[in-house]
Amino acid sequence: MKPFIHINALTVAEAVAALAAYDGRARLNAGGTDLMGLLKDEFLPEYPQAVINIKNVAGLDYIREEQGMLQIGALTRLSDIASSPLLRERYGALAEAAQAVASPQIRNVATLAGNLCQDVRCCYYRYPRHIGGPISCARKGNGPCLAVKGDNRNHAILEGRKCFAVCPSDTAVALALFDGQLLVAGSAGERRIAVRDFYTPLGNQLGKDELVREIELPAITASTRQTFHKFTLRKPIDFAVVSVATLITVVDGVCSDARIALGAVAPGVVRAAAAEEFLRGRTIDPASAARAGELALAGARPLSKNAYKIEIAKTLLKRALLGHPPAKPSQGIVHDKCPHVKTK
C-alpha cells in the first residue's frame, strides 16, 4: 500500500478532531476489511492522506439494553453480534445478517459500523488502478454510471438514478427492519440518522468529520418472527445478490405487524411499505405472500442483465413470509477413504 499518516485515536473526540483536521482526506479504520481493499486497489481518484485507527477507542464495543432500547457500540464485531444470545433471541434477523457476512476471519475483526459504512462493490467503481484502472464513473463525479450499458448483473433494480451500485451491507438490511437509528458524532455534536435514510445516491449521510458511534434499536416484542435471507451464488465470502429481512407479528392467525427490508436491490436499504401495509390484518398464506412479493417489487425497473434479481427478491420474500428455512442444512460428505478401488 502507498504510505499514509497513521493516527491512533483513543476517544471519539480525537477521532472526530482528526477527521476534521483532514477535511475528507482521512479514513477511519476499525476492522479494516473494507478499507484495506480501497487502499490496496487505489480505485478512488484521491488516496487518503491519513488513516485514523479507531480500534482502540474505548467503550464502543457493547451490546446492551437501556430503557427498552437496544444499543450496540459501533465497534462491536460481527462475530460477537452473530453469537450474542440476546440478539439471537430478540433480534434474530440482525444476528443472522451478521453471520451472513463474508468469512469467519472477516467477522472476527469487522465491526457493525464498518459494515454499514463500507463502500459499494460495483465492479467498475472498484476496478483496480494497477491493471489499467481506475475507471471514472458517476459515483466518482466523472462520467456516466457504466453499469447502465455495461455488466449490471449485480446492480440496482430499484431507485437507481445517478449510480446503480447497491448497498452492500447485510446488517443494514436487518437494522432498517428494526427501524434502527445511528448515533453519529461530529464536530458539531451528535445527531441521529435512521438506517433506512442513511444511504444517499452516491454514498451516505456522514459528513467529513462524522463517525457512527452507536446503533440503537427500539424494543421488540418477543413474539415476532424474524428472518434474514441472503441469496448468493455460493455460501460464504459473497456479497448479497439480493437479501430480504422480515419481521412479522401474528396475533390470532392474523398479521398485526409486518416489516420487510430488501438489500442489494437499491443504492440504499428498501423498506417495502406497500407490501407491509398489504399484509397487516391479513392471514399469511401462499397467495398473500406472493402478492406481497409483487407489491414489494412493483417499482422495479431492471437494467439489461439484472431482471433476475426481481424474481429472486420476490421468491425470497415469499419464502420468508411462509417460514421456509433460508437454505437447506449443509449435508455431510462421504467420510470413508476414497477412492473406492475396484480391482479386477
Place this chain on the structure above:
Amino acid sequence: MATAIKKKKSLVKNLVRFSVNGTAVELEIGTLPHQVETAHTLAHTLRETLGLVGTKVTCDNGACGSCTVLMDGKAVLSCMTLTVECQGRSITTIEGLADPETGRLDPLQQSFIDHTAFQCGFCTPGMIMSAKALLADNPSPTEADVKEALSGNFCRCISHYQVLRAVMATAQGGE
C-alpha cells in the same frame, strides 16, 4: 495541508510491540528498510521484516484466507491487518505450532500429513491456522462446524475433503 500533516505526525508512536509465537517483537515505525511503515500489513511484516514466510499471501485482499494467523487466539487475515495496529497483540503463525523445545508437530499438523490433506500446499498454512482457531474454541466440532470455520479458506486443488478428515481426526471424539 502540509502543516496539518506535520502536526499529526507527532501523534504517531514510533514503536510497535507485540508478540509472535510467544516471542516479544519490538519494531520501529518509519520508512527505513528495517522499519515498519504505517502502510505495512501484518502479512508483509511477518514475511519481509521477521522472515516468517510460512504465512502465505494469495489474494492480498481479504478473500482467500491463505494469510490466516491467530491474533489473541482468533483467526484473522494478516493481509488486512496493519502492523502498526497490532500493539500489544499476541500473534501465532504456522511457525509457532510445533513444540519449540522438541520440534514435535502439533497434532493438527501431524494429521494433515497422515491424511495427505494438501496438494500444492500453498493454502495449507492458512487452513491449519483456521482449523487451529476452531479447535482451540471448540475441541469437539461437528463436520458442519469445521466447514464453517474453514469457509473463508481458498484451495484450488480441492484438498477440502482430505482436510476435513484431517481436522475431524484431530478433534476430540473424531475418527
Place this chain on the structure above:
Amino acid sequence: MAEVYRFIGKPTRRKDAVEVVTGTTQYLDDIRFPDLLHGKVLRSPHPHAIIKKIDKSRAEQLPGVKAILTWQDVPDWKGGTPRVVRILDRKVRYVGDAVALVAATSAQIAKEALGLIDVEYELLPAVFDVEEVMKPGAPQLYDELPGNIVTPGTPAFGHSCLTEVVMGDVEQGFREAEVISEGTFGYENIPNPIPPEPPGAVAIWEEPNRVTLWVSNQASYLDKILLFHVFGKKVEVRTHGAACGGSFGTKLMSWQVQTYATLLSRATGRPVKIIFSKEEHIAAFVLRPGSRMQARVGMKKDGTVTAVSGTWLVDTGYYSATTQAQVAVGCGEIQLMTRCANWDLKTAIICTNRNASGSVRGFGGQELKCSFIPVLCLAMEKLDIDPVDFIKKNYVKPGDGYFWRDGLWYTYRGIDYSDAMDQGAMRFGWREKWQGWLKPSSVDGSKRRGVGVGVHGNADIGEDSSEAWVRLNPDGSALLYSCITEHGTGQRSNYVKMVAEVLQLPMERVTVTPADSLINPFEYGPFGSRGTYAIGSAAIAAAEDARRQLLELVAPRLDAKPEELETVDGVVFVRDSPERKIKWGAIGYDRTVMGYGRFDPDFTLANCMITFVEVEVDTETGKVDLLQVVNTTDVGQIIDPPGLEGQLNGCLGSSGIDSALFEETILDHSSGHILNANMIDYKWRTFSELPPIDNIVLETPVASHRFKAIGVGEVATSPGPMAVLMAVSNALGVWLHEYPVTPERVLKALGKLPAMTRTGGAQ
C-alpha cells in the same frame, strides 16, 4: 489382478509433507536473495492502442528506482506461436498489456513509480468477439496475422501438426444417419484456474549472456528451452524450479514474467523479483481459451455416429502460445470419445483484444467438448439414447485408430473403459435416476433435480520425452535426477516411490534432485497426465539401469552371475542362497553407479474419465446446486491412493465442473476490462458447499511400464462442465446450453424474466 508391491499402491507420506504443514516449503516468493530488487509492470488502460509517447523522467527521479524499461529499451525478443509477441511493444492489445517495467528497491517504490510514467496513447478500435474479429475491416491486432487468424499448427508438434479432423466421406455419413443434429454452441466464459500462488520469477543476469532464473512452474526445464528461443538463442538459461503453489497448466506460460525479470536484472546488474498481484494474475495472465463450435452430427438409432462436420473457433485472446497445441490435442480427443468414420471438422484460432488464453488443465479437449457435446445431446434426445450407453459405445476401444497431435494415425492398444463406466453408473445410481432426455429425475415443488454425465480422455499420457538418472551410492542410498517441481500432484514423491520399488530401498533412502536445469537431464515436465507413464518410465528405466550395473559390479564378489542376484535394502544377495550377500558399499567408497533412463513419446494409450453429476435447480430463484459427483476411471495400477484422490477431487477446482456452475471471467465487451479480477467476484468453491464425491478407480493392468499404470490427474476437471449442463437441462425440461448456468440464464430458460428493461445492453 493387480500385483502387490512394497510401496506402489500404498499410501505413503509425501516427501515434502513436513515442510508443507510447517510452512517451510520454499515457494518462489519465500526464497531470499541478497541485494534483491523488485519489479513491477505498468499495464495498459486501453484494449487496443499505439503508444505515442512515454515519458519516464518523473519516475526515474523517484528514490529507489533502479531501472525503467519501455518498448524502446528492450531487445527485439519475441515469444508466442508464431513468434510475434514482443516483450514490450509499441502497441498494446488488451487492458492490462505490459507498457513498461520498473525495478526498484522495494515493491512499493516500484509500484509508485508506475504512476509517474506518463504515457500518451493513440486509441484503436478493439474487438472482443471471434466472429466480429474475422469480418473484413475488423481491427487488426498484428501485421503478421492477417484477419486476426493465428497461424495454425505448432512447430512443437512437427510439420504435420493436427489442425483439423478430416477423413472418410461426410456426405455419405450424413446420408446413412437416422438423425442429423446441428447447432452452434460455446464455452466462452473464459474461466481462470487461478492457482493460489501467483505467477512470478526471480532472475540474476550475468554478463555477457547468462541468466539464472528461479521459476514457479510445473515444468521448469521447459522454461529453460522456451526462454532460450525467446532470447534469440543467444542467452544461456538456467532455471531453478521452486515448489509450485498450483499451476493447472497455466504456469507454462510464464515466459513473459520470466523475461521481464531477466531484462530488469540485465539493466540493473542485480537480482530482480517479480510476483504478480492476484489482480494481475486474473486480468493479465492465462485464461481458458474461448470455444465456439458450429457442428453437424449424423447419428443412428443404435448410437453410431455416422458423420461429424463443423468449424471450431477458438478465441485465444491477444496472443497464442499453446493454443495451436490445445487445438491439436482437442482434435485428437474428440476422436477418442466419438468413434466415427466420417469427419470434416475444421478449426481456426482467432486473436481478440483481451487477456490471453492458453495452457489450462483440460488442454483444448475440455473446451472443445463443452461446445460439441450439446450437439451430440440434441441427436441423442431425438433418438432417445441414454448418454451412458452412447459414451460406452463411442469411447475408443482397443484396435481403434485416431489421428493424434502430430497428424499421424495411431492404433489404440489400451484398455476398454466400459467396465469403469458401468461401475460408475452403478455407484451413481444412473439407471434409477435417468428418466430420459429433458426429464427431471425428481421434482419437489419448485426444486427439480436432474442428472448428467460427461466423458473425457487423452492420449497425452505418453506424450513428449523424459530423461532421468538414478545414482546409487555406496551407503545404500539412491538419488533420482529428474527435473520435476512439486506442483501438488505428489509426483516428486511418486517417482521416488517407483525408484524405491525397483531398487527395493526404503523410501527414506531415495531422494530426488532439486529441479535445477543445470544438473538434471531433459524433462518435459508433468503436463497433462504424462507424469505417471512418461516420466515414471524414465525414472524406472534409470533405476533398472543402475540396478543392472550394480549387480554386474558386485557379481564377481558373490561368485554369481548378475541375473542370479537380487538387492533389497542396500544389500545384494544371491536369489537362491540369500546368505551369500554383500552390501552396496562393496562397490567402494570412491564409486557411484549411475543409471540412465529415457522415455520416448507413445500415443497409443489413452486415459478416460467419466463424471456423473446430479444437480438441484430452484426454479424460482434460478439457483443450481451440485448434489453429487461420481468420477470413474481406470488407472491400471494406483501409485498413491491419497494423491490420486486429491487429483480426482480436483474436478471441482481449477475451472473444472464449477466453470459450468459459477466460474467465469467477466469481460466488459465495450471497454475490454475484466470486471472480476479479484477473488470475491471471481467465484470459487468453498468448504461450505462440498457435494459428496465418489471416486471409482479400477485397476486393469495397462501395457505401459513395469507397474502397468497410467496417469489421469489432468482430466478430472474436464467431463464435469458438460455433465452439469446436461443435468440442468434435464431438471428444467428445456435446453440450457450456456456456461455457466447462472440464475439469470436458468430463469430466462424458464421464461420467467420480463422483457422490460431499461436502455442499454451489455454484451
